[in-house]
Amino acid sequence: MTERTETACGGPRAAAGPQEGVVETRIPARLDRLPWSGWHWRIVIGLGTVWILDGLEVTIVGTMAARLAEQGSGISISTAQVTTVAAAVYVAGACAGALFFGRLTDRLGRKKLFMLTLAVYLAATAVTALSWDAWFFFVCRFFTGFGIGGEYAAINSAVDELIPARVRGRIDLIINGSFWIGAALGAFASIALLDTSLFAADVGWRLSFGLGVVLGLVILLVRRHVPESPRWLAAHGRVDEAEAVVAEAERITEEHTGSALPPVTGEPIRIRERAPIGFLTIARTVVTRYPRRTVLGLALFIGQAFLYNAVTFGYAAILTTFFDVPQADTGYYFAVIAVGNFLGPLLLGHFFDSVGRKPMIAGTYIGSGVLLFGTAVLFQQGALSAVSMTACWTAVLFLASAGASSAYLTVSEVFPLETRALCIAFFYAVGTAAGGISGPLLFNGLVSTGKASDTTLAFCIGAALMTLAGLVEAAIGVRAERRSLESLATPLSAVGRAGA
Structure with a gap:
């Protein structure tokens, strides 16, 4: 392959000195300089809206636990099995899927996988409505x-590679936070x-899964128009395709803004096309090159995984156990909490x-932990009602939601292009296995005793983990x-600075 460099307007041209298997490009700089336009909205709507679907389904399952366990529901299952076993199984499947599809996302491309993963999700959701045991x-x-x-792996890697650097943080947070709209x-x-x-008791819960399928099919149709990541294409030797995607983005942006684009600044990068990178190479890169x-x-x-999985699957149980809230009314309280969760990423x-990753991530994690400790004290003293408990949790999760969304942002930013999706998958899987499986099991186990002291302990564990994570961010966080x-983590296929 002939080496390529960029002309003044950003397009490729043959280099004077050919070098086998190397391309030189300003594709990252061209993407980062783009003003916001309809092209970016296409990405946000096509990729980000799936979290609304996820939030919809997870919440419905949690609030319908008691109905599923009732006589005449059409399925033989207990409340504990829904809130504990099914929750843990769902999270275990998510961990396995993240690792399996994350590896394929780095090898086969973002677009192929964010189409396939949504199809798997929709098929499984549809079949769930037919459950009888x-x-x-x-x-x-x-x-x-x-x-x-x-x-999680395919979407977050694609979004961060397509969104300009100056707004990457807020867009990523809002997209991940949209879970709470659902x-x-x-x-x-x-x-x-x-x-x-x-x-009827055996119809309502089945319709809920059908609703998710209908929304998912709409998202799937929109997602067809989201492009492949030009960064991924260039790294895999498909430079002409990458150029076509960026040129289309530039054309749409110029039409949207009605003015010429700003000039391309920043250093070009040189990338050598290489064979797929093995898992051991990726693991060694992550652990030895970037241990902190x-x-x-x-x-x-x-x-964040412990806190959120515990709350998502356990808050309705707290309301019914300690505040005698009817099962059918728990949705009102959870809706208030969900709105607070979305407002956190949206407003912060x-x-x-602007302020920066380190102070905001550390502040939201530590702040939510401190507020949760305060909530635990008030709960133990019996000073809370269902309404005031919900108000406390809304305040806690307003901060925690922004912090939790930034976890996905962080791991998608600070590791090399070739490992991005698998890194997201790895941290999601390990973190969720540790907090997302143990969280619901421990939280529901403590809540089910009916003792205020046990539930207080569950609150304190979640608060301690969030506070500790915030302190780690304050100590070793990355100013991204x-x-x-590419400036945060040099691609593994990079061969040195352009022109070197």
Whole structure:
């Protein structure tokens, strides 16, 4: 292959001195300089809206646990099996799917995998509606999680490689935070679907899964128009395709803004096309080249995974156990919490790009931990009602949601291009296995005793993990705001500075 460099306008030209298998490009700089346009909205809508679907389904399953266990529901399963076993199986499937599809995403491309993972997710969700026994429900939940785990790897890597560096933080946070739009919709939907005057006990919960499938099919149609990552294409020798994607983005942006684009600045990069990188090479890169970043990623993921999986699957149980809230009314309270969760990334997201990653990530993690400790004290003293408990949790999760979303942002930014999807998958899988499986099991086990002291202990464990993660960020966090991905972690296929 002839080496390529960039002309003044950013297009490729043959270099005077050919070098086998090397391309020189300013594709990253060209993408990062683009003003926001309809091209970026296409990406956000096509990729980001799947978290709304995930939030919808997870919330409905949590709020319908008691209905599934009722006589006449059409499925033989207990409340504990839904809130504990099914929750753990779902998370285990997500961990497995993240690792399996994450590796394929780095090898086969972002677009192929974010289409495939959504298809797996939709198929498993549809079949869940046909469940008649606990074992079949568990199998469906595993494969639903398997698909959504792959989504986390494929979506986050694609978004960060397509969105300009100056707004990457806020966009990533808002996209990941949109899970809570779905959670709020799911909470409200569960109110109607649990109403036996509207739907029979064996119909309402099945319709909830059907609703998710319909929304998912719409997302799948939109997603067809999202392009492959030009960064991934260039690294795999498909420079002409990468150039075509960037040229299309530039054309749409110029039409949208009505003015010429700013000039391309920054150093070009030189990349050597290479064979697929083995898992051992990736593992060695992550652990030996970036050990501090590895510790950072694990701390952030474990803290948020424990807190969020415990709350998502356990808050309805707290309301019914300690505050005598009817099962059919828990959706109202959860909807309030969900709105607070989305407002966190929405209102705080821009500070992650302006104030910076380290102070904002550390602040949101530590702040949410401190507020949760305070909530635990008030709960233990019996000073809270269902309304005031919900207000406390809303405040806690307003900060925690922004922090949790930044965990995905962090690991997708600070590792090389060729490992990005698998790194997201690895940290998601390890963090979620540690916090997402143990969280619901421990949290529900403590809540089910009916003792306030046991639930207080669960709160304190979650608060301690979030606070500890925030302290780790303060100590070794990476200042990634407004920096190109290539400046944060040099691609493994890079061969030195352009022109060297």
